[in-house]
Amino acid sequence: MSTKSAVSNLVAQRKPDHALPGALYSDPDVYRQDLEQIWHKSWIFAGHTFELEKSGQYLSLQIGDYPVAIVRGADKQIRAFHNACRHRGSKVCPQASGKVAKLVCPYHKWTFELDGRLLFAGNMGEDFDKSQHGLKSVHCEVVETYIYVCVADVAPDFSSFRKSLTPFVAPHNLDDCKVAFESNIIEKGNWKLVFENNRECYHCDFTHPELMHSFVDNPSVGGAGGDEDLELKEHWDRCEAAGLPSRLVMDEDGRFRMTRIPLFSGAVSYTMDGKPAVAGRLDTTGEANIGALLYFNYPSTWNHFLGDHALSFRVLPIGPGETMVTTKWIVKKDAQEGVDYDIDRLTKVWLATNDQDRTLVEGAQVGVSSPAYEPGPLSVASEIGVCQFDDWYCKTMLEQLNDTIPLRSVG
Structure with a gap:
């Protein structure tokens, strides 16, 4: 049996609405195919x-x-x-x-x-x-x-991703910004575990005390409620009236997604007190509380945009059980450290959250690598995002490994 066939068989073993088989997180042949079928063919x-x-x-x-x-x-x-x-x-x-x-x-x-x-x-x-x-x-x-x-010889289409992303990000005026701080951490875990961990907040109340001063996990954004969630709908209506696209947009395969969410109890930024970390704003809408714009694009990035600053996250695989996560805190170009923002206040929440996530991912990597590991069912209430990521991964890999359909374009 060829390596591609063997990996395809492993992927096909995943049960619907369950976590991935353990070998998909640790097997060197799977990692090789992850690179060849996804990382070397995607934007x-x-x-x-x-x-x-x-x-x-x-x-x-x-x-x-x-x-x-x-x-x-x-x-x-x-x-x-x-x-x-x-x-x-x-x-x-x-x-x-x-x-x-x-x-x-x-x-x-x-x-x-x-x-x-x-x-x-x-x-x-x-x-x-x-x-x-x-x-x-x-x-x-x-x-x-x-x-x-x-890096592919022929790149997938970029145009519909550009068309979807531009209206969401343009009001935040990133052309007039700079990186205030950058963090690079190595997580001893497979890149899929890193992204799965990001796609759910089932663990947040128990693990991320700093983040939970401001962040609220809203299952409606993942597809369980949508416009039926009154608070979310009101937030979308208010932001869109101010010129900020907010309602969920995603491509047919779920490779990318953008939406805007309210934060916890009047918080306007990722700080310990929920108040701004940076003087001034990125947008010019005049809307006092825009919550957070969240966007991801598999396999390499997720992002958060607030009124006063933004964060970009980049994921890069290093090996079957090792991943680099780069975080950049983005502020207005003319903002001065020590005057308009304090680095410790700006970075405290996500430096802590990233390190806590690293510990979770590394613990999960040890567990899924055990011969005794058996994939469990995903929570329909709290792990919709994980299921969606795993669905995307399995579908993409099976199409590529079986040479049935070209890799979906980014859009």
Whole structure:
């Protein structure tokens, strides 16, 4: 039996409305197929355009097997490249971020223009054609400062994701923002456990005391109630009257979703007292309490937008049982630390929440790796999001592994 067939059989063993079989979280062959069928074929969130404000600024990330660099060119355009020198493969952009005049390979000093063209390669002879050895391009799209890249030869459609996301995010004016703080943590758990943990708040009351000063898990947003939830409907009506799209939007396969939710008992931000963490606002609607805009896009990101700041989260797999989670706290560009915001107050809730989630994911990874583990039923009241994520994962993998339908486009 081929590896693809074996992994397909494992995926097909999942019972409806149950957690995934344990091997899907730990088996190296499953992880390899996760990379090949999902991570290497999807649009992956890389970072924000305001992190690359000047020509020569770059970000780098590892998407499965592929090191990728995103660079702001001299013409101000943002481009993505395979972060491998065309000589002997050394990383051209060795750091997670930086600023350079040219892209110079640290190994043998091959030098590339910011648009990827090879400018200099020493000792290569008169017949060497520089035009044939530029950096290889990676598909790159930008929507409301969000930079997405895809390492596939042919990228899936991006247009309907762009169309869905833009109205939700545009009022938050991210073009006029900056990263106030960044956190990178390594969770000793499979990337699917990380996302499953994010997609439910069944655990929140017992685990996230800081977050629960402001956040309220609303099952209606997951599909159990919707407009029948009066508080949610009133919140949507008020926000939309102010010009903030709020009602749930998701694609047919559930790969992405956007909606706006009210926060707990008058809270307007993720702080210990529910009051703003940052002076001033991102939006200009005049609506005092806009709650939180939540959006995710599988497999790599979830996001929160509040009145005073926003947070973006990026998930990247490192191995079968290891995942990097990057969190960025986003504030207005002219906001001054120590004047308009205090870093500890701004970051306290989600630094604590991320660490608590890391502990949960790592405990789950140990449990699902046990030969005695048997997947249990998911709560129809509290784990709708987990079920939806697992449904998406299984459907996507089965389609890809069995070569029945191309990977669904992001939109």
